[in-house]
Amino acid sequence: MALTLSLAHRPFSVELATGIMLPDGIFDGALPQQSINVHVRNDGPSATPEAEAYIEGLSDPGIQVNAYLIAIPALEPGELHLCSWPCNFEQSSPGKTRLSIRVKTETGHTIRLMAKIFVSRTHYDIPRREYVCRVPEGEFRLAVQETSGPPQEPNPNGEGYLDLPGPWIIRRFSSTLVQPFSGKYGPLAFDDPWWKVVAWIIAAISAISAVIFATRGQGTASGGIQCDYDEVTGPTTNCRSPDPKPSNGPSEISAASIASGIAAYAVKVGLADEIDPWRRGQHATPVPDDETTLSEIVDVELTPLEDLVAGVQFGVRVNWRYSRITDRAIHTFAVTEERKNTALAGKHILRAPSPVKVNEHQVTIEAEIPNHLGQLYSGVQLFTYVIIKPPAGTGGEFRIVLSDPKCEGVYRGIFNLARAVSQLRERKDGYLGDWRLYLVAQNINLAPDGLPPEEAAKFIGGSPIVAPFSVALRSVNCPVTLPDAVMTIVDA
Template sequence: MSSTPMAVQTRPFAVEPVTNVMLPDGVFDNALYKLRIACHYTNTGTTDLTNVSLYLESIGDPGIVVTGQTYTFARIPAGASVLVSWAADFQNATPGKPLVSFVAKADGFTSFRTIRQIFVSQTRYNSATDTYSITVPEGRLDISNVTVIPPAPGGWWPGPKPGGDKQSPWVGPYVPTGMTMVWVPNPAYAGIHGDLPFADPWYKVLAWLVFIIAALVGIIAAAEGSGTFNLGIEGTFDDTDPGLDISCCTPASGVGSDGTSVAGVAGVIATAALVVALADSADPYWRGQAATPPAAGELTTSERVNARWTLLDEPRAGKAYRTQVAWDYERTTTGASYHYGVTEEQTNIHVTKEVKVVTPDTVTSSGSLWVQAVFTRPDSTVFSGPDLYSFALFQAPQGLFFLVPLTDDGLGFDQRASDGTYTGGLNLREAQAVLKQAGQSTTGIWKVYVFGQDVNRVAPGTPPEIAAQTIGGFFVGSAIQITFDPNLPCPLEAQGTIKVI
């Protein structure tokens, strides 16, 4: 009897469960205790599989505590990729690349085990020096002198507005416009290039992760209260860019009633400007290293990048917005210091030509809401299957949000696997109990909001300098956007409406 042809073909990724957003490049960080270990599990065979069970068997770091769960599927079509995830506590996780074992079993086959690595980092904040530090096995990145485009006054209420004074709104989103990054390699190294973090992403991905963690901690604290989610991390940045007299837009009308995912998306979109400014093909560290070869016998002990950029366009998800950036690199060795600087324009390459959304016009209160979304690239090809981590928000007539995953797996509401149509649905009978408890009704006009983040699908074993050029976690489709008019709401545009009778 042969093994079940089901495999996790690429690296699993981190999803923060309160906001439901994927962390940059899927990296896990123990500043956020509660994360979900998500992956796309693919039927690699040529025939449909029946009675399939999938579970996470074990993880190589005893400090990561996973909540056991077995997923069962009556059928998984040939070539289909199903999205599964497991809740885990990363409070005591060690920075590194622990192995995770996944097991699949289908009728007519023996069990098959897939072993994959996940990337785990550790972020901390030093209030005395106003420095964020993120640690990985290859070294530590210290971030200071941060400048930002600040949010408009008032803040966002990502969740139901609390009744007392103990909680405050999320103060965000912040759009970064500059920072100082100091990389301290572990150990000091000889030669031109040091080891990339996790032997995969650019150094700038760690900086993006720090900004996202700070944003998410603020959102979680506003929605659920401070406590177990906050581990030495502050959720705000105080240094407004002195060269700018602008701020971000105000909260979108209707955000609230558990709109934590909307706030999370806004945080990711705003902070992605950092990654766009510092390029995808090679970041300032790699380029600076190439331009400053040290003398024979010298060891590099630290590297500093001072970067400042101006957004030439508003940072809109899925759009080719531009930044004008200047950065200076300094390599410090055991024998000398070396410098290199660049001024250039960079453009967001994580874009879509179109996001087409289809919903039914009318549904009865005993039926189901559904939505189909097609994300088209600039070259007219479509994202499909495991290319995206996607979800939709159904907003009830009185404001309550319901989140549903959008999948392209040929199961449930989705008609065909890997055809580029991401589909999800909501059974209204199941939603009625939640709505009734909130004093709301199913009948009326429902709004539909669609979101999609690209997934890093680089195959394990790809050379680091090649793998690093692919970065996942960008929103290529979003119902909310960031603008620089504080007098207007950040656009939260429903891509569809459904009348429930």
């Protein structure tokens, strides 16, 4: 019996310390610990048997794979299963890396599923004070000139200020793209996303590094990214956290990283989806085929017009100036406009049983997430997970990924309560009482194979659809966000 399985989309990256999908699902060597995530789908007319899947190989030997087996249940026609393999990308090289996944059944039937993942390489150039992101098509440099962030907090020991995890909004930056080409138009990054996605990658990775720096006391993210712009040079912001006084530990990473991810997302919103400043600039400054473009500079100023809230149509005012430097002249083009967030959601629902006896081993959690028109997201449209925080005053958190294998519009996951309670007991932490649950969702890039680059570039994944944290631009105090659900754990 032939296995009628396929990969439903390009595999995407999730940064393991924070749980966040990276911009457009692109992997980057600056962040060592990432997972490769992809939905396997049954494309046949009948059910497939139970199987196991593993990563057979990658064309980049610098990527270290945890090649354990993932059990795939029997799949009905059209049904999905989300697979995730943790990897180390510290020694990865930029490029389109070929990925081979082998699926086999107990009866010996096998199938090889092939895909490509996009890998960039970001580092910080200390002498030039620039972030540098390398992709196969060129080198992208970004110099941050103005930021907004939380008010500075004096260090209790009297020495300077505390290292804060953000969120940081890049308000003004200058980018230089070095990719010599002849004629009017240059290549796109990976022949797919707009170059603005590379700017978004830099903003997101440097924000994640700032979170790790502040919460773990590390100056870099083990890959050469430093927190250069964690000094407020523009108006202050604030982070909406679910706790008036968040506890120390992993919980601070989620709160800060999600809010910082939304702040970095303002770069993507401001630079537009259907076409970005680099392509618009090339279109507005045509040159003959025998004139060579040596580099392109885009200077950007971003002003968020409302609080940055996932799934809400907030606006960003943007001024940008494009300069094409050729072997003959400098050609320029400038734009001032307002852009709106287009990754929208309606009112979501998160369901968890309550009360639950402490001796229950597993708990099922469900979420329904509509778009702004009321239609439910389903299946491969979203990467969704839940942050579960034990009773107030207890450090740490747990995360579970939700999925919708039957494309019913209900994302489900199983929370191993017994394991969580066991860990809390070992730490001598409390576990009876109200556990708070917070929902997070990002969209997945579903560009069909074979699209022309400029069409594929219009499909962009990683946009925040639902998040319990947002960036308040004018708040003095940190507003409290209510949990999406509460699960009360009681004695058996």
